Amino acid sequence: xxxxxxxxxxxxLENNIDSVMKEPVGFIRFPFTDPGSVYDGxxxxxxxxxxxxxxxPLRKILRGGELSEKIIRHVKGNVLNFFDWQLDDGYIxxxxxxxxxxxxxxxIQHKNGYLMNMHKPFLCQQISLISREIGxxxxxxxxxxxxxxxxxxxxxxxxxxxxGLFVWRDDIMIGMDxxxxxxxxxxxxxANIFLNSFxxxxxxxxxxxxxAAGDTANxxxxxxxxxxLEKAIHEECFDKRDGFFYSVDVDVCTRKxxxxxKGLGVFWKSLPIRIAVWSGFLPMLSKTAxxxxxxxxxxxxxxxxxxxxDYGICTLGKNEKMFNLEATNNPSNWLGPIWLVANYCxxxxxxxxxxxDEAEDMCNKSMNLLYEDLLETxxxxxxxxxxxxxxxxxxxxxxxxxxxxxxxxxxxxxxxERGIL
Numbered sequence: 001x002x003x004x005x006x007x008x009x010x011x012x013l014e015n016n017i018d019s020v021m022k023e024p025v026g027f028i029r030f031p032f033t034d035p036g037s038v039y040d041g042x043x044x045x046x047x048x049x050x051x052x053x054x055x056x057p058l059r060k061i062l063r064g065g066e067l068s069e070k071i072i073r074h075v076k077g078n079v080l081n082f083f084d085w086q087l088d089d090g091y092i093x094x095x096x097x098x099x100x101x102x103x104x105x106x107x108i109q110h111k112n113g114y115l116m117n118m119h120k121p122f123l124c125q126q127i128s129l130i131s132r133e134i135g136x137x138x139x140x141x142x143x144x145x146x147x148x149x150x151x152x153x154x155x156x157x158x159x160x161x162x163x164g165l166f167v168w169r170d171d172i173m174i175g176m177d178x179x180x181x182x183x184x185x186x187x188x189x190x191a192n193i194f195l196n197s198f199x200x201x202x203x204x205x206x207x208x209x210x211x212a213a214g215d216t217a218n219x220x221x222x223x224x225x226x227x228x229l230e231k232a233i234h235e236e237c238f239d240k241r242d243g244f245f246y247s248v249d250v251d252v253c254t255r256k257x258x259x260x261x262k263g264l265g266v267f268w269k270s271l272p273i274r275i276a277v278w279s280g281f282l283p284m285l286s287k288t289a290x291x292x293x294x295x296x297x298x299x300x301x302x303x304x305x306x307x308x309x310d311y312g313i314c315t316l317g318k319n320e321k322m323f324n325l326e327a328t329n330n331p332s333n334w335l336g337p338i339w340l341v342a343n344y345c346x347x348x349x350x351x352x353x354x355x356x357d358e359a360e361d362m363c364n365k366s367m368n369l370l371y372e373d374l375l376e377t378x379x380x381x382x383x384x385x386x387x388x389x390x391x392x393x394x395x396x397x398x399x400x401x402x403x404x405x406x407x408x409x410x411x412x413x414x415x416x417e418r419g420i421l
Contacts, residue, residue: 002364004406005371012374013402014062020051020398021074026098029084030077035399038329043096046175046198047399048078049122049129050341054402056133056378057409075130076139082119083146087111089156090149092119114159117169121195121202123150128205137212144213144276147206151222158188161251163269164232165191166199167250176315177331181247181273189251191270193237197245200229214308220342230288236270237283243296245280245289246272276306276317278342284349294353301346301358309386311369312343312362318386327387327393328398337383337392339367342402351414353416363407370404 020036022028022330032043033051052075059071076331080278085104086092093106094117101108106116124147131137162298168174168190171183175194182190203226210218237245249272254265281297289297306317316323324335347362369389373380380401382390414420 001264002367002408005367006405007375007406009367009370009402010058010061012380013058013398013405016379016396016398017055017062017067019396020068024077026042027085027103028032028081028082028096028098029189031074032077032081033074033320035382037394037397038399041098043078043081044120045082045094045119048075049126050077050344050400050403051075051339052126052129054400054406056129057406058402059133070274072130072134075126078138079123079126079130082123083143086146086149088367090146090151090153091116092123092150092153093117103404111301115169115176117172118153118158119150120175121154123147124202124209125198131209134384137209140209141213144210144215144218147209148218151206160188160191163191163236163248163250164228165248165250165270166195166229167191168195171331173261176277176279176334177370179247179251179277179279180275180316180320180333181277183331185249186251189249190273191236191250192231192247192279193245193277194279196229196233196237197279197286200226200233200286200288202267203229206214220239231284233283233288234290237272238293239272239274242274243293244276244300245283246274247277247279248272264294275322275370276300276303276320278307278315278346280314281313281346281349284352285345287352289349289353291353294349294355298350298353298355298358301350310339310387311384311389312338312340312365313346314386315339329393332394333383336386338369338386338389339383339400340370340403344400348410351410354418356411356415356420359407359411363411366404366407370401381414 003340020033033048037353055071059068081096082092084314091110093104096104110116127140145271160167167188170187174182182192203222207219208223238250239246247271250270252266252271254261284294305319314336322335342363343366347359350358363406370380379395382394382397383392
């Protein structure tokens with residue numbers, strides 16, 4: 001049955017993949033991929049990464065390999081488009097829109113002195129994906145100085161020295177648009193576990209790129225930074241009481257007034273934002289979690305009151321007061337609906353730690369969800385109701401939904417390697 005479902009999804013992708021591979025337009029000078037649906041014509045940071053992640057394993061299969069080189073050209077173009085609009089201080093926008101201006105809107109705001117969130121930590125990860133696939137880093141090595149500037153901008157504007165964690169500047173375009181740990185909170189006050197987990201992976205890939213460039217010093221530097229960040233995540237984000245990773249509030253200090261508060265002051269660096277958000281599983285994806293911590297996270301995976309759904313992982317615990325399934329764009333709704341990218345990240349995390357039953361459970365749920373959607377509507381959607389599996393909005397969305405196919409292959413390969421099948 002899983003084979004039949006994979007076949008339907010692959011057929012849908014073959015028939016519709018041209019709609020997400022775009023040619024240069026306006027000030028977007030290189031070919032690129034977009035998510036489809038209402039996001040047509042724009043280059044997004046983590047969206048392009050996941051599109052690359054899902055398409056590369058399929059490039060020699062789709063239409064008998066006919067699209068192989070085209071896919072490589074477009075995913076390389078994703079990266080080159082972002083470098084094309086890097087500013088002098090290293091800032092790279094989260095999104096490049098085919099809009100009414102002469103340059104990306106986010107760059108205009110940044111130049112005007114408004115500190116915007118920058119490209120989420122998926123740039124080096126995307127470079128590594130492509131380079132490993134084609135067995136060559138040469139296509140990007142002229143950008144190593146630009147990569148250094150990118151990280152310099154991150155450490156200057158988004159790094160919290162006190163905790164050793166990275167913070168969002170605000171809640172605009174943070175990927176999980178209305179994550180309560182960041183949404184509506186004061187600027188630069190949240191060290192989000194989403195941001196920091198993916199930054200661990202980004203630093204690791206940066207080290208890989210610098211090693212390929214023959215720059216041993218920088219390669220070692222970024223590995224050191226990765227280790228430091230993982231240590232900070234353990235110290236500040238893992239909650240021993242709940243056995244879960246949380247985003248944390250870093251805006252904590254002794255507020256002195258006149259002669260008050262002269263004694264013992266605030267000595268803790270952060271406070272946990274104890275909200276059950278799916279991103280608490282991400283340290284398993286980045287392989288930051290210890291085996292003991294991973295076992296705690298596996299327990300949360302089975303929490304019927306919070307995360308468990310017949311269709312995957314609820315993006316916000318069902319027992320949180322913010323839980324909501326409203327159809328909304330700008331911000332998109334991550335307050336409980338099922339998103340395939342969240343399903344995949346949790347799946348991969350479980351696989352990383354050898355939790356094959358949970359990985360298989362997530363794989364089956366994801367494939368069932370998309371299969372039923374394709375049968376009933378003829379397309380896939382951006383996110384889904386965790387109680388019914390019905391689509392919430394944005395039909396024609398493709399992008400990271402393709403990750404369901406990755407789950408099938410990766411689960412099978414992992415089991416074969418360990419002699420489980």
